[in-house]
Amino acid sequence: MMKKKKLSTLISSASRNAGGVFEVVRCLNSRLDQYIDNQVLSIVDECIDDDLDLWGNTELILEKHIGPRSLLFSPGLIKALRRENPDIVHVHGIWQGTSLASLKYHKGNQRPYIISPHGMLDPWAIRNSRWKKEIVGRWYEYEHLKSASCIHALCESEYDSIRQFGLTNPVCIIPNGIDLPSLPSVSRSGKNVRNIVFIGRIHPKKGIKELITAWSKQAKEITENWNLVIAGWSQLNHQDELIELCDNLDIANQQMSVDDFVSQQSSMTGSSVYFVGPVFGEQKNSLLQVSDVFALTSFSEGLPMSILEAWSYCLPVLITPFCNLPEGKQEEAAIEVIFESDVPNSIDIVQGLQVVMEMSDDDRIAMGMRGRKLVENKFTWDHIAKQMNSVYDWLLGKTEKPKCVKMK
Structure with a gap:
């Protein structure tokens, strides 16, 4: 042999x-x-x-x-x-x-x-x-x-x-x-409050500050039916900076465990930013199951695993060109933020965020399914x-x- x-x-x-x-x-x-x-x-x-x-x-x-x-x-x-x-x-x-x-x-x-x-x-x-x-x-x-x-x-x-x-x-x-999980068992249709989630390193290059700022610029009648969830481990004390930003922008925010966040879904109200800490294994699975949109408004990536994971859970995604996944836009599995200048900023994220939040449940679900199909065909x-x-x-x-x- x-x-x-x-x-x-x-x-x-x-x-x-x-x-x-x-x-x-x-x-x-x-x-x-x-x-x-x-x-x-x-x-x-x-x-x-x-x-x-x-x-x-x-x-x-x-x-x-x-x-x-x-x-x-x-x-x-x-x-x-x-x-x-x-x-x-x-x-x-x-x-x-x-x-x-x-x-x-x-x-x-x-x-x-x-x-x-x-x-x-x-x-x-x-x-x-x-x-x-x-x-x-x-x-x-x-x-x-x-x-x-x-x-x-x-x-x-x-x-x-x-x-x-x-x-x-x-x-x-x-x-x-990516390893393909089983298809999500939680319905994403007809929910009172929906979740946009980020999972990854809480680092300035990930564009989370700009995402939160763009969130603050959305109309109240839109955000009252949504929450923004930040899951990950903080680097360079960036989470503390983001919490201070929320306070300065008068955005309701709270730190809680991901287990508590998932278990309290039925009683959640909208318009808040939640910081739920690092998530791995079953905790990550549970969070993605109760999510409705995945957001990665990053300034620099290789090819982000988090987007492939989100697609594998049938989630529509909000991305930037720096995520290096043009297939997402081509296959209508993603909303891509287009930056008008060389320096990414929150103004450019506002429109993309609004588009994905104002889509119907059926349209978001269909976009997520196209993402799942893309992963099945190319990214196993x-x-x-x-x-x-x-x-x-x-x-x-x-x-x-x-x-x-x-x-x-």
Whole structure:
């Protein structure tokens, strides 16, 4: 029997701290088992104990870092990579110590590696913390990017960003995937109060401040039948800023657990913003079941898992062009906010929010069903893993170049 090739996947955090990338790596690697021996190498953090069980049978190797948390430099990770001696390395995310570990391993044996930037080469992301990226870039990241055997783009827009950054490497274009849940069991028709939900990192780049401001500009007769729900973990104390914004705009707001929010649906009144904390597993399922619209008015994304999840639950979505899912608009599964200037703002979100809130229940339900169909046809993890494995085989000289790979 032919020995399977060995893959080592590097990610800066193997917990919820990695945001959507955590879900991507966990789900992708579980599907790659049928093709390849694979393991995940990462850095210990404060949330890892809570999320270890979610990795299932995937082999997880965790090392400590030294120096600033923002850089995650880990000599242990470099030693572990050399000890495991994989045939190919896949790095998820850039500007972290995982890139340095990958580069040092490659210099020692010239084995191929692939980088998934997950939107971190998009213009907004490059401008954010530019000084840090310049230091890290000159130290190791520019060389790491230029020496990659292949770079993974999630969509055509990310491919364009990679080329605009000046990189000439081969690029494979493969989207993220999703596990399809059962069809929602809760009726979304004829409700007295409906819910618009955001799920993800509570971070300035997600456009939540602009979403809340746009919410405040809606007519009272519209918002009295709706609530806005913000679910996620706060970064840079951004949730505190959002609560202060609600107070300044005279918007009723409340912090409560997601379990309490779901259980109190029958007695809820509208016009409020609810902060329900991080949601995972069954809590996320329960929240999506009682939601009517999903909103991600972000300024910078790779290909957001949260939108694919929302579609899998038959939810219509409100997105921006920076979500990199033009299929949503093309298939009439999304309302896309069009920004009139280079700087996204709440004024542009107002109209999109109004459109989705004023749609009939039947029209919103039909839009959500089109989203579900889109996910079924294009974004399942089994399909994604098969494409990614074809890229690994090509990089190892076992097959011809896959159709998903673009050369410069």
